[in-house]
Amino acid sequence: MSLAEEFEWFADWCVGTSPLYEKLARGVADDPYLLSLAEEIPPKRGTPNILFAAVHWHLLGGVSHPLADFYPSVTDDPKTADPFPAFREFCAEHEDELLPLLRNRRTQTNAVRRCTALFPAFSHISNEVGGEPLALVELGPSGGLNLCWDRYVYDYGDAGRYGTGECVLDTKIRSERSPPLPDEFPRVASRIGIDLNPLDVRDETDARWLRALVWPEHEDRHRLLRGATNVARQHPPELRQGDAVEELPDVLAGIPSDVPVCVFDTQMRYQLPETAQDRLRVRIEAAAEGRPLHWLSGHESADEWEGAFALNWFDGEEYRRLLAYEQHGKWLRWVR
Ligand SMILES: C[S@@+](CC[C@H](N)C(=O)[O-])C[C@H]1O[C@@H](n2cnc3c(N)ncnc32)[C@H](O)[C@@H]1O
Structure with a gap:
């Protein structure tokens, strides 16, 4: 699977359970800059999970950015408009802070x-x-x-x-x-x-x-x-x-x-x-x-x-x- 296909697959997986990540994953699949950023994640670590978790980690930590308004885990009244432009902007502005997480973190969801x-x-x-x-x-x-x-x-x-x-x-x-x-x-x-x-x-x-x-x-x-x-x-x-x-x-x-x-x-x-x-x-x-x-x-x-x-x-x-x-x-x- 190419990286773009992996994000499309992830978007399909999110249908009905995470409208936010479904929209974001479809956007990333079509975006050469974000795909190149995702390439920083070592293979077989669950690339879409890591990219989205890295961004989420910063938002949960209180980084102030319009993207936060789309996250139900961060705001009580999340926007339902297209979150992708804000997501792309966030990644470009915070690339240096995202890179250590992308390179070093793993999919470790403890359910x-x-x-x-x-x-x-x-x-x-x-x-x-x-x-x-x-x-x-x-x-x-x-x-x-x-x-x-x-x-x-x-x-x-x-x-x-x-x-x-x-x-x-x-x-x-x-x-x-x-x-x-x-x-x-x-x-x-x-x-x-x-x-x-x-x-x-x-x-x-x-x-x-x-x-x-x-x-x-x-x-x-x-x-x-x-x-x-x-x-x-x-x-x-x-x-x-x-x-x-x-x-x-x-x-x-x-x-x-x-x-x-x-x-x-x-x-x-x-x-x-x-x-x-x-x-x-x-x-x-x-x-x-x-x-x-x-x-x-x-x-x-x-x-x-x-x-x-x-x-x-x-x-x-x-x-x-x-x-x-x-x-x-x-x-x-x-x-x-
Ligand atoms: C998706 S998480 C699942 C965590 C937990 N078992 C649960 O069900 O909530 C997978 C975990 O396996 C760990 N893992 C993967 N390969 C491993 C290996 N070869 N030896 C030890 N841990 C490993 C990862 O670091 C991660 O913490």
């Missing part, structure tokens, strides 16, 4: 509502290991918000409400059978995440990058991100910097061998080269030969349900699908 899919999956695995506390290892945790999953409240509608706290994650269950949801959260022995670039939610720059990655119209996701960030600031999870595939054996070696491990990843593997995906599978299967180890991976799209991802489960011997979830966790179907 905390995905925990509504992880909670039943952890419960299922907890049942499998007789309720023993789990050692959680997240691959590609970004800011680690999903490692704090048992500090949030879960609202599954008729299927129940779980947990206490200020950050309420609501979702819909779209299957006839409800997933296994115990009264108590499954116990956690330890938790650690491995990311190429862990984001520290206590750091204003990183926390703002997480906000900038959420599309401006998605107020609901901004609200959840604020809530989860407050929680994670009080209980920051351990995040290790490095390549998850390379670091995993070392992290596993640090966990007592009789403690059941649950490795998990959501929306991370699409950022891995294919060879690394194979290596990850081989390493996990090898590790599971010597200890109780389960792997949850939210990676493949579940084509039979539009916009859904499959959460697959490896129990040490076999791979099976546990559930399908909407990419940001708005609904789930328990399929096991």
Whole structure:
């Protein structure tokens, strides 16, 4: 795909969910200056996401410019006229400030509502290991918000409400059978995440990058991100910097061998080269030969349900699908 095609593809993706980014992406696709600016972004980092997040990051930081009047995340009364001329002008005027973000930042959207899919999956695995506390290892945790999953409240509608706290994650269950949801959260022995670039939610720059990655119209996701960030600031999870595939054996070696491990990843593997995906599978299967180890991976799209991802489960011997979830966790179907 050429860069212009990538922006057209992104614009199509935004239809119905971000009118602002749809208009901007169509404009960029036709604009040689902005395409050349986007070329500064290293390949395979999600170029449109990074360009729009870099601009959004500056606007969220309070840079004064007429472009801000189009962003629902910045103003209460956003303009609906064509935002593209102001966007182009903003990029030209602030190119020097944008370049470091374009060159160095990654697509690291930390979607905390995905925990509504992880909670039943952890419960299922907890049942499998007789309720023993789990050692959680997240691959590609970004800011680690999903490692704090048992500090949030879960609202599954008729299927129940779980947990206490200020950050309420609501979702819909779209299957006839409800997933296994115990009264108590499954116990956690330890938790650690491995990311190429862990984001520290206590750091204003990183926390703002997480906000900038959420599309401006998605107020609901901004609200959840604020809530989860407050929680994670009080209980920051351990995040290790490095390549998850390379670091995993070392992290596993640090966990007592009789403690059941649950490795998990959501929306991370699409950022891995294919060879690394194979290596990850081989390493996990090898590790599971010597200890109780389960792997949850939210990676493949579940084509039979539009916009859904499959959460697959490896129990040490076999791979099976546990559930399908909407990419940001708005609904789930328990399929096991
Ligand atoms: C789209 S974010 C998803 C974050 C989180 N898992 C979630 O679902 O909200 C993907 C994350 O994977 C990380 N990542 C990509 N490749 C990686 C690798 N080889 N090793 C470790 N982390 C990686 C990125 O830095 C980013 O933080």
